[in-house]
Amino acid sequence: MALLTGLDASLWPFWLWLFVATLLGLVIGSFLSVVIYRLPLMLRRSWGETDLPNISLAWPASHCPACQAPVNWKHNLPVISWLFLKGRCANCKNPISRLYPGVELAAGLLTLLIAWRYGASFQALALMGFAWTLLVLAVIDAQTRLLPDFLTLPLVWAGLTFHWLYSSPELFNQAFAGALLGYLSLWSLYWVFKLLTGREGMGYGDFKLLAALGAWLGAPALVPIILLASLSGLLVALIMKLRKAWAGQALPFGPHLVVGGLVLLLGGWEIAELLMLDSWLLITGWAFTL
Numbered sequence: 302m303a304l305l306t307g308l309d310a311s312l313w314p315f316w317l318w319l320f321v322a323t324l325l326g327l328v329i330g331s332f333l334s335v336v337i338y339r340l341p342l343m344l345r346r347s348w349g350e351t352d353l354p355n356i357s358l359a360w361p362a363s364h365c366p367a368c369q370a371p372v373n374w375k376h377n378l379p380v381i382s383w384l385f386l387k388g389r390c391a392n393c394k395n396p397i398s399r400l401y402p403g404v405e406l407a408a409g410l411l412t413l414l415i416a417w418r419y420g421a422s423f424q425a426l427a428l429m430g431f432a433w434t435l436l437v438l439a440v441i442d443a444q445t446r447l448l449p450d451f452l453t454l455p456l457v458w459a460g461l462t463f464h465w466l467y468s469s470p471e472l473f474n475q476a477f478a479g480a481l482l483g484y485l486s487l488w489s490l491y492w493v494f495k496l497l498t499g500r501e502g503m504g505y506g507d508f509k510l511l512a513a514l515g516a517w518l519g520a521p522a523l524v525p526i527i528l529l530a531s532l533s534g535l536l537v538a539l540i541m542k543l544r545k546a547w548a549g550q551a552l553p554f555g556p557h558l559v560v561g562g563l564v565l566l567l568g569g570w571e572i573a574e575l576l577m578l579d580s581w582l583l584i585t586g587w588a589f590t591l
């Protein structure tokens with residue numbers, strides 16, 4: 302990772318690389334929670350809800366939503382400040398959502414795992430960007446049922462560019478097929494489901510998200526991703542049913558696709574093989590060599 306001469310992280314001791322990566326993840330996580338909070342509001346305003354405040358990702362500076370007091374740097378340290386303030390605003394003592402430290406911790410952990418699995422390389426940095434975007438998409442979808450094109454479409458192009466620049470021609474072809482098949486597979490499922498039941502099981506955002514996962518992880522990863530996502534979705538539906546928190550409403554599928562994608566990113570083919578997906582892989586591999 303010779304981004305800056307003299308700062309080549311591949312020369313660092315491995316623990317130092319992991320430590321710096323985790324810190325980077327925590328700090329980025331702090332920014333991600335701003336995106337998660339503001340992007341849906343910005344979108345809704347652009348769709349005509351003009352009574353919403355005119356904000357951007359950078360303006361205004363972080364402030365308490367209850368009392369508008371600005372957050373100073375001491376109270377803006379990832380996770381630590383939230384613990385130190387016992388989850389309350391330093392000024393008005395109103396509770397601060399657990400989502401903020403949660404997203405920061407998740408980003409820190411994901412970044413650590415990618416740094417550990419992929420080592421000190423530019424590829425690892427690119428994969429961190431991929432994982433951070435997935436985290437934002439999962440939380441926004443869980444909270445608002447939106448998967449903004451603003452994030453999904455650039456993620457497709459970024460994946461293709463990444464493989465164009467850093468992978469072999471075969472892997473680039475897998476990425477290209479992955480984007481295409483990712484979109485088309487859910488698109489067809491959507492129509493089969495709609496024609497059979499007259500209901501919409503998912504939205505166009507899900508197709509674009511799977512296209513992005515296919516672009517980054519390749520076409521052979523799509524089947525394990527869909528299987529993992531369905532398992533994860535079923536599990537959550539079951540838990541909600543047991544807790545009587547589910548009244549049959551459609552549940553967002555994006556977070557489960559993200560779970561599938563991250564498991565493949567971090568676990569790789571060992572996971573896919575553990576799930577005994579060899580036959581499925583043969584079928585996709587075959588479809589793909591046609």
Ligand SMILES: [Zn+2]
Nearest residue numbers: 365368390393
């Ligand atoms: Zn406050």
